[in-house]
Amino acid sequence: MAARIQTIRGFRDILPEEAHKWWYVESTAREILGLFGFKEVRLPILEQTALFARSIGETTDIVEKEMYSFVDKGGDSLSLRPEATAGMVRMFIQHSLYHQPLTAKLFTIGPMFRRERPQKGRYRQFYQIDVEMFGFAHALADAELIHMLDTLLKRLKIPVYELHLNSLGCRKCREPFKEALKTFLKDKHEQLCPDCRRRRTLNPLRVFDCKKEQCKAVLKDAPLITDYLCEECKAHFLQLKGYLEELKISYVLNPYLVRGLDYYTRTIFEVIIPGIGAQSAVAGGGRYDNLVEMLGGRPTPATGFAIGMDRLLPCVPEPEEKQRPLFLALLGEEAVKVGLRWAKVLRANGIWTEIDYRLGSLKSQLNRANHLKALLALIIGEDEIKKDRAILRNMDTKEQIEVPLNPEEGLAIVKQQLGRK
Numbered sequence: 001m002a003a004r005i006q007t008i009r010g011f012r013d014i015l016p017e018e019a020h021k022w023w024y025v026e027s028t029a030r031e032i033l034g035l036f037g038f039k040e041v042r043l044p045i046l047e048q049t050a051l052f053a054r055s056i057g058e059t060t061d062i063v064e065k066e067m068y069s070f071v072d073k074g075g076d077s078l079s080l081r082p083e084a085t086a087g088m089v090r091m092f093i094q095h096s097l098y099h100q101p102l103t104a105k106l107f108t109i110g111p112m113f114r115r116e117r118p119q120k121g122r123y124r125q126f127y128q129i130d131v132e133m134f135g136f137a138h139a140l141a142d143a144e145l146i147h148m149l150d151t152l153l154k155r156l157k158i159p160v161y162e163l164h165l166n167s168l169g170c171r172k173c174r175e176p177f178k179e180a181l182k183t184f185l186k187d188k189h190e191q192l193c194p195d196c197r198r199r200r201t202l203n204p205l206r207v208f209d210c211k212k213e214q215c216k217a218v219l220k221d222a223p224l225i226t227d228y229l230c231e232e233c234k235a236h237f238l239q240l241k242g243y244l245e246e247l248k249i250s251y252v253l254n255p256y257l258v259r260g261l262d263y264y265t266r267t268i269f270e271v272i273i274p275g276i277g278a279q280s281a282v283a284g285g286g287r288y289d290n291l292v293e294m295l296g297g298r299p300t301p302a303t304g305f306a307i308g309m310d311r312l313l314p315c316v317p318e319p320e321e322k323q324r325p326l327f328l329a330l331l332g333e334e335a336v337k338v339g340l341r342w343a344k345v346l347r348a349n350g351i352w353t354e355i356d357y358r359l360g361s362l363k364s365q366l367n368r369a370n371h372l373k374a375l376l377a378l379i380i381g382e383d384e385i386k387k388d389r390a391i392l393r394n395m396d397t398k399e400q401i402e403v404p405l406n407p408e409e410g411l412a413i414v415k416q417q418l419g420r421k
């Protein structure tokens with residue numbers, strides 16, 4: 001036998017059972033996002049490496065270690081997108097979407113790629129629902145985003161989750177904070193892990209992202225951004241909290257929250273599901289008022305979030321099956337022809353219809369019907385053709401009734417039995 005080819009490490013297939021749940025979560029998200037006036041866009045998964053280096057930051061783990069980058073045959077340095085915001089901003093600038101205020105509320109659904117160490121709940125190709133809002137500086141925009149995320153999680157019946165909230169301030173107030181943090185960390189140099197020793201001077205905020213206990217212990221007494229916010233940033237944060245209270249959305253103030261990317265300003269938030277392990281953040285985002293300008297666009301305030309589908313999905317209760325199929329049990333070539341006419345009419349009426357193409361005995365066909373959880377089986381054999389009547393069997397109660405063989409005449413009875421008008 002030839003050697004089998006398998007998926008690459010850290011990559012996986014999503015099989016029908018699971019894919020059905022993905023479809024359910026994505027369609028529910030599309031519905032809720034639509035209620036808030038967001039429009040869907042689709043973006044390439046491959047972009048110039050420079051886009052991510054400039055937006056996410058050269059000194060982040062993502063850009064330094066985790067991107068799938070390569071030089072293509074034309075000599076360009078390209079990368080598979082490690083997140084969606086940078087591409088959304090590129091698109092916003094490239095198509096001058098600031099001239100079209102109606103399309104400034106956007107979302108996209110698709111795969112992202114990071115070469116992380118594979119572990120439970122973490123894949124190298126992972127999926128996100130990414131939502132971005134351009135052109136709105138007001139805290140009301142942040143409140144709307146969080147309200148939308150909360151509405152979606154409630155609709156998906158996620159039993160327990162926490163919204164963690166912080167403000168990272170603006171350019172003006174973050175610099176004094178960074179200086180204070182640098183000074184604080186300088187004395188603790190020996191206690192920090194090797195990564196954080198490097199981060200300390202390059203990008204001290206990154207130290208808050210470190211998962212190592214030794215660094216967490218150091219940070220217990222560190223200065224906090226919330227004590228350094230300027231008047232405008234303080235007012236913005238206060239306003240947001242006021243709106244969330246109005247919406248009765250509970251939140252946890254978490255002054256240690258920084259998120260893994262460089263471009264955030266002011267509001268940042270994460271949704272945590274307790275008890276699902278180290279990867280407990282299923283969604284996160286925040287405001288990034290300088291990024292559009294940093295990437296060559298005109299200054300545009302912006303805010304957004306992403307939902308990690310791979311982490312969220314196991315926490316979503318199974319959706320209820322709405323429809324069960326109708327099964328056509330067909331015995332003999334004449335019956336197959338009548339059955340095809342039935343199938344055409346049923347499907348044209350939106351009824352899920354199944355046929356066992358092996359066309360075995362009645363018993364084996366009805367077994368197949370049970371296996372497919374069919375509610376009804378329409379049985380057609382030589383006798384039925386002679387009598388010009390088909391048998392409609394309820395697979396749950398085993399009750400049988402006769403219906404006209406001609407689908408045009410029999411359809412009304414089938415619909416009635418399916419509980420449809």
Ligand SMILES: [Zn+2]
Nearest residue numbers: 170173230233
């Ligand atoms: Zn500020």
Ligand SMILES: [Zn+2]
Nearest residue numbers: 193196210215
């Ligand atoms: Zn560390």
